[in-house]
Amino acid sequence: MKKNILVIPGDGIGPEVTTWGKAILEQIAEDFGHEFTFDEALMGHAAIEATGSPLPDETLEKAKQSDAILFGAVGHALYDNDPSLKVRPEQGLLKIRKELGLYANLRPILLFDELLNASSIKPSILKGTDILFFRELTGDVYFGEKTLSEDRNTASDLMIYHRYEIERIAHKAFQAAMQRNKRLCSVDKANVLESSRLWRATVQAIAKEYPEVETEHMFIDNAAMQLIKDPKRFDVVLTANLFGDILTDEASQIAGSMGMLASASIGDGTGFFEPIHGSAHDITGKDLANPLASILSVALMLEIGFGLKEEAKTVVAAVDKVLKEGFRTNDIADGTTNPYKVLGTKEMGKLVLK
Amino acid sequence: MKKNILVIPGDGIGPEVTTWGKAILEQIAEDFGHEFTFDEALMGHAAIEATGSPLPDETLEKAKQSDAILFGAVGHALYDNDPSLKVRPEQGLLKIRKELGLYANLRPILLFDELLNASSIKPSILKGTDILFFRELTGDVYFGEKTLSEDRNTASDLMIYHRYEIERIAHKAFQAAMQRNKRLCSVDKANVLESSRLWRATVQAIAKEYPEVETEHMFIDNAAMQLIKDPKRFDVVLTANLFGDILTDEASQIAGSMGMLASASIGDGTGFFEPIHGSAHDITGKDLANPLASILSVALMLEIGFGLKEEAKTVVAAVDKVLKEGFRTNDIADGTTNPYKVLGTKEMGKLVLK
Ligand SMILES: CC(C)[C@H](C(=O)O)[C@@H](O)C(=O)O
Ligand SMILES: CC(C)[C@H](C(=O)O)[C@@H](O)C(=O)O
Numbered sequence: 244m245k246k247n248i249l250v251i252p253g254d255g256i257g258p259e260v261t262t263w264g265k266a267i268l269e270q271i272a273e274d275f276g277h278e279f280t281f282d283e284a285l286m287g288h289a290a291i292e293a294t295g296s297p298l299p300d301e302t303l304e305k306a307k308q309s310d311a312i313l314f315g316a317v318g319h320a321l322y323d324n325d326p327s328l329k330v331r332p333e334q335g336l337l338k339i340r341k342e343l344g345l346y347a348n349l350r351p352i353l354l355f356d357e358l359l360n361a362s363s364i365k366p367s368i369l370k371g372t373d374i375l376f377f378r379e380l381t382g383d384v385y386f387g388e389k390t391l392s393e394d395r396n397t398a399s400d401l402m403i404y405h406r407y408e409i410e411r412i413a414h415k416a417f418q419a420a421m422q423r424n425k426r427l428c429s430v431d432k433a434n435v436l437e438s439s440r441l442w443r444a445t446v447q448a449i450a451k452e453y454p455e456v457e458t459e460h461m462f463i464d465n466a467a468m469q470l471i472k473d474p475k476r477f478d479v480v481l482t483a484n485l486f487g488d489i490l491t492d493e494a495s496q497i498a499g500s501m502g503m504l505a506s507a508s509i510g511d512g513t514g515f516f517e518p519i520h521g522s523a524h525d526i527t528g529k530d531l532a533n534p535l536a537s538i539l540s541v542a543l544m545l546e547i548g549f550g551l552k553e554e555a556k557t558v559v560a561a562v563d564k565v566l567k568e569g570f571r572t573n574d575i576a577d578g579t580t581n582p583y584k585v586l587g588t589k590e591m592g593k594l595v596l597k
Numbered sequence: 598m599k600k601n602i603l604v605i606p607g608d609g610i611g612p613e614v615t616t617w618g619k620a621i622l623e624q625i626a627e628d629f630g631h632e633f634t635f636d637e638a639l640m641g642h643a644a645i646e647a648t649g650s651p652l653p654d655e656t657l658e659k660a661k662q663s664d665a666i667l668f669g670a671v672g673h674a675l676y677d678n679d680p681s682l683k684v685r686p687e688q689g690l691l692k693i694r695k696e697l698g699l700y701a702n703l704r705p706i707l708l709f710d711e712l713l714n715a716s717s718i719k720p721s722i723l724k725g726t727d728i729l730f731f732r733e734l735t736g737d738v739y740f741g742e743k744t745l746s747e748d749r750n751t752a753s754d755l756m757i758y759h760r761y762e763i764e765r766i767a768h769k770a771f772q773a774a775m776q777r778n779k780r781l782c783s784v785d786k787a788n789v790l791e792s793s794r795l796w797r798a799t800v801q802a803i804a805k806e807y808p809e810v811e812t813e814h815m816f817i818d819n820a821a822m823q824l825i826k827d828p829k830r831f832d833v834v835l836t837a838n839l840f841g842d843i844l845t846d847e848a849s850q851i852a853g854s855m856g857m858l859a860s861a862s863i864g865d866g867t868g869f870f871e872p873i874h875g876s877a878h879d880i881t882g883k884d885l886a887n888p889l890a891s892i893l894s895v896a897l898m899l900e901i902g903f904g905l906k907e908e909a910k911t912v913v914a915a916v917d918k919v920l921k922e923g924f925r926t927n928d929i930a931d932g933t934t935n936p937y938k939v940l941g942t943k944e945m946g947k948l949v950l951k
Contacts, residue, residue, distance in 0.1 A: 326801075327794070333788045363722040391791055391794075391795070395760075396760040397759050397760070399755055399791065400756045400790045401753055405750060432839075435691070437744065437752040437753065438752045438754050441749070441751075441752035463843055464846035467844070467846050472717050492818035493822055493847065496826055521819075
């Protein structure tokens with residue numbers, strides 16, 4: 244298979260981790276006889292520094308031409324500390340999601356048995372958890388009109404949904420539920436928000452087309468609680484952009500660490516694959532970042548992007564093997580880990596590669 | 598001390614639990630020689646049934662006249678299942694918050710040592726946690742303009758903040774931090790939302806007036822994760838209405854159960870005291886609800902509403918004693934609880950009363 248992959252390392256630990264995602268892709272190509280060609284492009288703070296724009300036209304052009312995108316992270320303390328800056332790294336990520344029509348963000352909560360103890364949640368609560376989040380990615384308060392009054396005393400963001408936006412991701416989520424345990428939980432705040440009431444009514448209507456799927460509706464506040472109280476009760480979770488952002492970060496504690504979670508953004512065209520973690524400026528350049536989320540993003544690219552199931556399995560199995568052998572990065576080392584087996588980004592990347 | 602208290606039982610388990618909150622108030626009045634007089638009023642589904650309005654004028658009038666309000670919960674499955682209903686129980690709660698100017702919602706995460714094992718989170722992670730949430734309660738996407746297009750295909754809610762709304766609650770939160778461990782974490786989504794950027798800039802400015810307080814700013818997604826990864830890192834948490842709704846429900850797992858958390862809403866006038874749990878229609882009328890959140894709301898009323906510290910301590914001590922003796926309601930019973938000590942709402946209420 245011939246594929247043309249764009250790597251966008253981005254900011255912070257982005258470059259450190261995508262290096263290993265890319266290396267894994269090269270290895271897979273060699274082992275399975277595929278031809279993967281790579282290009283690279285700028286986004287985020289790195290792009291602002293170089294071109295003034297968080298998403299240069301060139302990056303967007305390359306992205307549209309490619310068969311899949313491997314992305315790292317964007318963000319920088321500079322902007323976090325100064326809310327008045329007008330040009331911001333995250334705008335690049337939001338714009339590329341919108342421009343590529345990446346309306347469905349799939350975030351599987353993959354739980355490796357070896358990491359059961361790395362979580363702050365009790366192993367007995369976690370064991371057997373297997374959740375697939377569908378987070379809507381191109382609507383909601385992320386993309387509604389923003390205002391800042393002239394006196395800078397009032398600011399607003401419009402939380403807005405159109406029925407078709409809810410329908411298309413709902414279909415994807417129900418279809419996934421049919422392939423899994425046939426349970427779907429839609430999360431909203433319909434007791435307060437008009438946009439959530441549209442969300443709920445739309446999902447209720449679509450649920451009728453999937454009578455085999457047991458559908459439930461839950462308020463976001465309750466879901467944030469249930470997710471850690473009894474994660475096993477969830478199979479597919481369908482939710483809006485903002486609620487999905489919050490719930491999936493929270494769910495990273497189920498998998499032991501944010502450093503373990505990968506995501507696939509799909510929609511109208513090219514797929515976009517990225518860890519759910521951010522740029523993590525506090526550990527940037529220290530060889531401390533966990534490359535496994537990037538490596539697992541590659542597994543999602545192979546499976547969802549290219550339909551290469553065997554290849555994807557090989558990658559997940561390699562990660563599993565390294566964990567079984569007792570190797571850990573800092574974020575997933577628990578009190579019982581042999582200190583000699585706690586590795587930096589590079590060593591961990593190399594081990595999985597082998 | 599003479600006080601005139603309005604009881605609003607509301608819907609679902611609201612009446613079952615406020616009965617015990619009220620009984621505790623009567624006992625405290627007797628023991629400490631106070632004169633508490635009580636009135637009762639309707640809100641939510643109960644009020645819609647009786648009057649057509651979720652917040653009848655009479656209730657609002659009584660609320661304004663009273664010295665404090667003890668509230669239960671509102672909500673009903675009827676409305677949750679039918680997003681198209683125009684008159685809804687929650688409107689009553691939102692309106693009374695707005696009308697009474699209850700802009701600051703204090704939600705202490707009080708952790709009883711006896712309940713360390715009732716949580717899904719490891720006791721070692723929880724031990725020593727002591728968080729006080731300040732949730733803004735009369736602004737945000739809760740109160741911004743709502744629209745539904747005529748074809749019912751587009752719906753929106755305006756997420757909006759004014760500087761003064763952020764300032765007044767920030768001052769309250771910083772003042773509380775000064776009385777506690779002098780750490781404050783402000784939670785927002787300033788990397789995406791304009792209203793969050795105003796939030797962050799305003800809190801940054803006010804932080805300068807409290808140089809002794811160590812202030813940090815965190816994104817909501819990260820906060821949802823940190824809260825269960827390392828709850829001890831938080832002291833005072835200051836956040837907007839929607840984010841506070843989500844984070845405090847999540848935080849209920851720290852305290853073992855939603856059935857343990859009380860809240861105080863304060864602002865321009867009469868204080869409003871309520872459990873953070875909802876109407877819980879699934880267990881309504883089954884004598885299963887935990888009355889402790891209502892009883893602990895009474896402790897907050899005594900302390901924050903009336904300045905009666907001794908009386909408040911007596912209530913908390915009574916709860917602690919009953920827990921120490923091994924008694925539990927269903928929600929806080931863990932695997933090791935003696936089954937004979939698992940009580941219903943009434944027995945638990947009576948025990949604390951004694
Ligand atoms: C960086 C930020 C804009 C982004 C988001 O909020 O969507 C991130 O948190 C994510 O989850 O992908
Ligand atoms: C019932 C609902 C409107 C309310 C809210 O969202 O504020 C509740 O969840 C709360 O936390 O007090």
